[in-house]
Amino acid sequence: MSKAKRLNEMIMMVNRKRRFTVAELAQEFQVSRRTILRDLQELSEMGVPLYSEVGPHGGYQVLKERILPPIAFSEDEAAAIFFVLHALRQYISVPFDAEYESIKKKFYLNLTGSIRDTIDHMKDRVDFMTTAQQEVIPHLKELLEAAIHQDVITIQYESKTKKSERNIQPIGIYAQEGNWYCPSYCFVSQDYRVFRCDRIKRVEINDKIEPIDLSHIHLKNRFSILNENKETYDIHVELTARGVERFKSVSWPVLVLNKRDDGTGYVSGTFTKQDTDFMAEFFLSYHKEARILKPEELIQRTKEKVNELLKQYEL
């Protein structure tokens, strides 16, 4: 095996093993200890964060910030990565600000001339208008990591009215209308709750509480599971062709858009009682393009909303 190939494979191997000894690698790669020592020194110089301890139970360790073997991207791929990094960061706070900068730097070092200009110009030529105010969400990364590793965490949560401390186990994170939310199992209320991530002021891993098994629940299926014991309504809303167009840009997992051949359509599905207010306001904003047929409770609530509007505009 050539040296270059051996080094690449060595990066992957040490990343996988985390701890290893020189003799061990010498055995695996069928080269001498001396060669492995020289290779490890080269990896260090390349940026692999290695650390060694002598003595029994000593050996090498790879620290955090492990690096991958070098990858050659095409210019189009580089442009795609820049595009999505730039675009998504415009759209919403993402938990990777430091990484964005370092990725940018690495690419810039390897780009010359026209492609560099292309990428520079892209910044002025792509925009995301529905952007929320760019407030940094400090604990988003920790929440995502807790969701991935299924850790229990202790958070301090500040809702509009009160502060509280809770132990939760995140299911995932999702973005909606420019905000990040974190649906989780809450050990305090012993039920599932959705937390708005910018209101989570402190996150600490809590290894005293045993995580519950959420492996079957993730973001795609949580609605059907979590709504099981709640009071729900069946909904039916007729949409004009324009209404259909508009509804297409919304997608709630619980509401389904059914199109007809003539362009009109209707919304069906179920929603929980506590969302009645939201649904009333939502379909009211469609004006003539939406007509609620079911449920009666939603129609009633909508009428009340119109009455409130009436008063405000003194007709």
Added chain:
Amino acid sequence: MSKAKRLNEMIMMVNRKRRFTVAELAQEFQVSRRTILRDLQELSEMGVPLYSEVGPHGGYQVLKERILPPIAFSEDEAAAIFFVLHALRQYISVPFDAEYESIKKKFYLNLTGSIRDTIDHMKDRVDFMTTAQQEVIPHLKELLEAAIHQDVITIQYESKTKKSERNIQPIGIYAQEGNWYCPSYCFVSQDYRVFRCDRIKRVEINDKIEPIDLSHIHLKNRFSILNENKETYDIHVELTARGVERFKSVSWPVLVLNKRDDGTGYVSGTFTKQDTDFMAEFFLSYHKEARILKPEELIQRTKEKVNELLKQYEL
């Protein structure tokens, strides 16, 4: 200089030069012609798309799809790239589907063990709820490229009512509410127009028309420039604290949110006459959380809208 370093620099050099001869490179890198030939063969094997022609004015050329020198990313950077690629594609159609697949493949080949699992799990743990229907927008990439290179293109545009063919020069592309839009200078109407990208059915570069100088206009400043000659209204809308919260997730360049210490605030700015209808519906959807004070035309239009609602809900 070591061979590895020379090869990396050679990738960058040939990418920059596009056309070159063997003797030229031999001179620049201070090695023999024979070595350069061997190096170029290696680059070819590494995937650099080289093509050569013999004879006077012959030489080497790099074809499209140029590749960059290999870059070593950290695992965190790889995770960030995966996150944004995955997230943005959930949110909206992006003109980089092929690149997404090839980037994924390249990373997967270089990932092992835990980090691979982390990335696999991320897919189930991150979601974007405001996602538009995932309709592929066929010409988005060409529009972006035309905007970057300031090309004039001929498009076929299908609005709700009619089809037309136009020559336009794109300023950029932007995403709003799950749709892509392309503000451009239109040579047919001799004015700036915004086109919805999914209604653009054909794109061809038109090199017969000379591009106009749009270099001073880009997405960030186009509103102030383009609205210069249009009839506009000054707006003032009072918002409650809840209204402020809600308005934060909107950001139109022309409307500014002014916050007060008590949490309430107001919206100020200007909008064009033709947007009156949209503004009326928009602030109506805020119900009690928004109160329009200016302009009179907008208040009037809003009252008409409420009247229409009245009829629909038969109060």
Added chain:
DNA sequence: TATAATAGTGACATAACATGTCACTGTTAA
């Protein structure tokens, strides 16, 4: 049509680099 500019190959010597071996130093847990 001759010429010069270009790519490309093969063979060989030599230079540079990579590897293995070995004898050694140093640290530390058990």
Added chain:
DNA sequence: TTAACAGTGACATGTTATGTCACTATTATA
């Protein structure tokens, strides 16, 4: 005290990279 580990330096040897040279082949253009 011992064994398990990292680490170094020197040197011989094996492998790869490079240069040189003599060659072939193609093609634009003077």
